[in-house]
Amino acid sequence: KQRLEKIRQLCLHDADALTTSLMSGNLLPQLVELENDAEGRPLLLFASSRVEAAAADWLVEAALRDSLPLVGYFAPLSPLTVATWRGPNGESAVEAAVKAKAAGAAAMLLPLWRSLPEELEVAAAAALEMARGGAAPEMREVARLIALRRTMCETPPTLPAKGRPWVALPHMDTFSSAYAELCRAAEAKGRLSLEHVWGQLSELVGEGMAALVKAVREAPPTHEALLDVFEGERRASLEMYGANLRRVRLDVTFKEYKKASTKAQEQLTRLRRPCVQSQSAFPLLRWEGRQLQQHFETFLQKLSHRSGTVASMAPLKGPWRSLEKMCLSSEPSLDASRLCDIVRGSISCSNFDELTGLLELLTYLDEKLGDQRKAAGFGKEFAIRLVRMKDRFVKPTAGGWADCLINFTFCNHELSSHVVELQLQHTSLLLTRKEAKGHEAYSMFRTAFELLEAIGKPPTASFDEAEVEEVNVVDASELLELRAKMAQHEQAIGTLRAGLEESQAQAAELKRTVLEMQRQMQTLLGAKGGSA
Numbered sequence: 385k386q387r388l389e390k391i392r393q394l395c396l397h398d399a400d401a402l403t404t405s406l407m408s409g410n411l412l413p414q415l416v417e418l419e420n421d422a423e424g425r426p427l428l429l430f431a432s433s434r435v436e437a438a439a440a441d442w443l444v445e446a447a448l449r450d451s452l453p454l455v456g457y458f459a460p461l462s463p464l465t466v467a468t469w470r471g472p473n474g475e476s477a478v479e480a481a482v483k484a485k486a487a488g489a490a491a492m493l494l495p496l497w498r499s500l501p502e503e504l505e506v507a508a509a510a511a512l513e514m515a516r517g518g519a520a521p522e523m524r525e526v527a528r529l530i531a532l533r534r535t536m537c538e539t540p541p542t543l544p545a546k547g548r549p550w551v552a553l554p555h556m557d558t559f560s561s562a563y564a565e566l567c568r569a570a571e572a573k574g575r576l577s578l579e580h581v582w583g584q585l586s587e588l589v590g591e592g593m594a595a596l597v598k599a600v601r602e603a604p605p606t607h608e609a610l611l612d613v614f615e616g617e618r619r620a621s622l623e624m625y626g627a628n629l630r631r632v633r634l635d636v637t638f639k640e641y642k643k644a645s646t647k648a649q650e651q652l653t654r655l656r657r658p659c660v661q662s663q664s665a666f667p668l669l670r671w672e673g674r675q676l677q678q679h680f681e682t683f684l685q686k687l688s689h690r691s692g693t694v695a696s697m698a699p700l701k702g703p704w705r706s707l708e709k710m711c712l713s714s715e716p717s718l719d720a721s722r723l724c725d726i727v728r729g730s731i732s733c734s735n736f737d738e739l740t741g742l743l744e745l746l747t748y749l750d751e752k753l754g755d756q757r758k759a760a761g762f763g764k765e766f767a768i769r770l771v772r773m774k775d776r777f778v779k780p781t782a783g784g785w786a787d788c789l790i791n792f793t794f795c796n797h798e799l800s801s802h803v804v805e806l807q808l809q810h811t812s813l814l815l816t817r818k819e820a821k822g823h824e825a826y827s828m829f830r831t832a833f834e835l836l837e838a839i840g841k842p843p844t845a846s847f848d849e850a851e852v853e854e855v856n857v858v859d860a861s862e863l864l865e866l867r868a869k870m871a872q873h874e875q876a877i878g879t880l881r882a883g884l885e886e887s888q889a890q891a892a893e894l895k896r897t898v899l900e901m902q903r904q905m906q907t908l909l910g911a912k913g914g915s916a
Contacts, residue, residue: 403439440465444477448484560704563589567703571670579667586666586707586718593711601839610832614843617829621783628816629784632736638777641736644743645775645788651753652773659724659772659791662801666706666720672802673700673726679797680804683766684729690761691742694811697729712834714842724772724791725805732809739777739788739808746770746806751795768792771803777810780847783829786813 394402444465466477475483563585571578600606632638663669681697688695706723710716733739748759749768772791780786788808793800836842 403442441469444469448477448480564702564704571674575667575671578670579665582667582703586703589704589707590711590716590718593707594716597712597716597835597838600835607836607839607841610836611843614829614832614836615845617826617832618783618845621785621826621829624820625780625784625786625813625816628812629780629786632786632810632812635736637736637740641740641743642778644740645773645778648743648747648770649773649775651747652770655752657769657771659803661721661724661726661803664719664721666703666710666718666723669720669723669726669802670700670703672799676727676794676797676799676802676804679765679794680727680729683794684731684806686762686766687742687745688731690745691731691733691738693734693738693742694732695729696732701726701728708834712831712838714837714840716838724803727802727804728807729805730787730807730809732811732814734811736777736810739810742808743788746790746792750792764796765794767795769795769800782843782845782847783826784847785817785826786810 391402394405469477471477471480567578567581567585600610661669663672677697677700684695684697687693701723706720706726707718709723710718710720731742733742745759746768747753747770748755749762749766750770751767753770754767770790770792772789774789777786777788787810790806790808791803792806793803833843
């Protein structure tokens with residue numbers, strides 16, 4: 385504490401001494417501690433600007449040497465510092481960074497998003513050079529992103545046209561992979577690293593998506609083409625899931641599941657619990673998610689073991705998809721508080737009896753609705769607070785996909801306000817999606833919908849039972865009678881099979897007897913021949 389307090393005093397009152405300590409290398413361990421201190425992080429950012437003013441050239445050179453890995457993340461250099469820096473031979477920071485091939489140099493390049501066009505051209509050429517030269521991954525991705533900036537924000541996007549094949553957000557595909565890779569590299573270095581990278585990139589991506597939305601809005605023929613994409617993918621999805629959805633709904637326990645689902649939703653409606661994150665900054669939510677992920681996975685495994693079902697963890701929600709959700713909407717913003725699925729997972733059930741049991745178990749675990757006696761085996765650390773439930777088994781999506789989404793928080797965890805998402809899935813429907821690669825089609829469907837929503841013209845289509853073949857509504861007693869007859873037939877088949885196996889065994893025994901008799905006859909005949 386005394387050490388950190390000394391750093392605070394240096395940051396606030398003596399920039400020269402702070403710079404000297406930083407340049408000597410003696411201050412790095414303390415700075416790492418300061419990053420993990422809630423009050424110290426904003427102070428650290430303030431200190432970085434003081435150091436930059438006092439020793440800008442030294443910071444750039446340290447980044448190029450990678451002798452100060454913190455420089456690009458702890459001390460985000462201003463575009464002016466980077467743009468005006470010149471090396472001993474007159475080279476620019478971009479040219480020097482290309483030669484350096486270092487992670488620190490990559491971070492230093494981030495402020496150049498707003499650079500002059502000629503510098504972008506230099507960076508574009510540098511990307512090709514580094515791809516051949518085997519630069520550090522972060523360095524490669526930064527160069528790719530800078531080279532793509534013109535494509536993202538200045539080149540008119542490729543818009544869908546009626547009768548022409550269309551790939552969702554075509555000019556963003558390459559950008560998104562580079563962006564995700566850079567965020568992963570930054571996150572591995574620490575929370576502040578991710579915040580810095582996100583701060584530099586999120587506004588740029590927002591600009592690119594805003595340009596796309598603007599182009600779509602100003603091209604009325606595009607609206608019809610997007611509706612065609614949406615409707616075509618929706619119909620294909622209905623054909624894929626329709627038959628299976630009808631089949632699983634014939635489950636005699638579906639009626640009981642609907643009762644349990646309706647009851648749970650009514651209880652949550654009365655409680656009026658908001659489904660919103662306490663943090664609005666995506667990097668903080670993502671960092672919380674990393675801390676909570678293991679606890680959530682343990683919880684899923686306990687649920688799975690208790691119910692005899694199969695649990696599956698999904699990776700944390702990525703920065704690119706998160707930006708799409710925030711920016712491709714009727715009210716675009718970088719407020720991440722509505723992203724309630726950063727931490728997510730699923731449990732697949734083979735029938736609605738298992739789904740009903742899981743719904744009831746989750747209700748028993750709720751702090752207000754629960755019954756601890758019925759939730760035996762789950763410690764207090766797994767007490768939850770249900771905040772939202774979307775039952776798409778009862779009301780499927782417009783494309784016919786059905787599951788149940790449940791959002792909740794862990795009451796007694798240190799991150800008790802972080803909302804997570806659990807998907808309850810039916811094994812049969814999940815298998816259909818995997819075999820038909822349904823998620824790829826869903827991406828097209830989703831992107832078309834989000835673009836139309838962003839321009840204020842969202843499709844009104846919803847799931848209509850009449851669009852799929854009418855489900856024959858069979859009374860439960862009739863189903864039970866049919867199942868009883870099937871059981872009788874199966875028993876009769878079993879009896880016949882057993883009789884057949886017994887007959888085959890008798891035939892085999894007779895064959896062995898005949899063979900033995902033939903052997904004895906040959907022996908007897910051989911003996912008589914010898915005596916003659």
